[in-house]
Amino acid sequence: MKSPLLSLPGAVPAEGVDEGVAAHYGDLFREQRALADGTGFVDLSHRGVVAVSGEDRLSWLHLLLTQHVSDLPPGHATEALVLSAHGHIEHALYLVDDGTTTWAHVEPGTQDALIAYLESMKFFYRVEVADRTSEFAVVHLPAGSIAEVPEGVVVRETSYGRDLFLPRSDLESYAADGEKHGPVAGMLAYEALRVEHHRPRLGFETDHRTIPHELGWIGSAVHLQKGCYRGQETVARVQNLGKPPRRLVFLHLDGSEVHLPPHGTEIRLAEEGPDGRKIGFITTSVRHHELGPIALALVKRNVPLDARLMADATAASQEAVVEV
Secondary structure, rough: OOOOHHHOOOEOOOOOEEEEEEEEEOHHHHHHHHHHOOOEEEOOOOOEEEEEEOOHHHHHHHHHHOOOOOOOOOOOOOOEEEEEEOOOHHHHHHEEEEOOOOEEEEEOOOHHHHHHHHHHOOOOOOOEEEEOOOOEEEEEEEEEOOOOOOOEEEEEEEOEEEEEEEEEEHHHHHHHHHHHEEEEEEEEHHHHHHHHHHOOOOOOOOOOOOOOOHHHOEOOOOOHHHOOOOOOOHHHHHHHOOOOOOEEEEEOOOOOOOOOOOOOOOEHHHHOOOOOEEEEEEEEEEEEOOOOOEEEEEEEEOOOOOOOOHHHHHHEEEOOOOOO
16 A cells, blocks of 8 residues: 655655555655654554454464463553464564454555465454454554654554554644654664664565574564464474574674675675575665664574675674574
């Protein structure tokens, strides 16, 4: 869905998965600094919004998701995954319950497949699943923001900010009231802070074989002491008997390179040269207002932390995100 905020002065449309909202509004680093200082907001209205209502909603979702949600208190934010039978990540949900409905926002374009799966698992449970994307737009307020939330709006409050499920019809008027919350920032600023804080994103840090341990999603999105769910056998086996084959790392990239290595760029050990064996790939690369060019990457677990890496022609040093 194309955001009406793309008509604001300076708006440059995002591409790829984030098409439909702005990449930036003319000054990437200014937008980053504003978000880091707790001012402004991000238009995430391209994300899917799914609502589950009915008296069995939490107990039912508890059976399907990786997170413990059967007793989720109203207003308490959490994250959860849907896994394949082999434990690979299929969906990531960012959840909050308002006392009568469980709200989730998900990656753009993934809501149809998620809803199809949920509908196939309803059986006799008293639940209703609805796609509310056309009615509600997700708006992100950064950590430290003191902006007031419009009355009646559902909010997910986390350590990195607040996600508002704003009526889509109110999005333009919300943006126009800049005195209350500050200026709008684009996806490039939002993504730079996401990478800085090592937060994985479905479809960026994941591929068809990613398991939760590789990304550090154990705890935040996967509860290890809950009952059965699809893919739990893989989660338990890796947790109890071994280590994941890959791990997420944070990279400091060579700032002299003009171009950032895009998603999927192969990573090799610098000592082995350009023809060396592939040991990982770039998942997200960004330009940060303080740290310069940085990235997240998935690499083989046995790659030494002090190893110098090359992402195509770009040199990189790594910091651990997931325990070696």
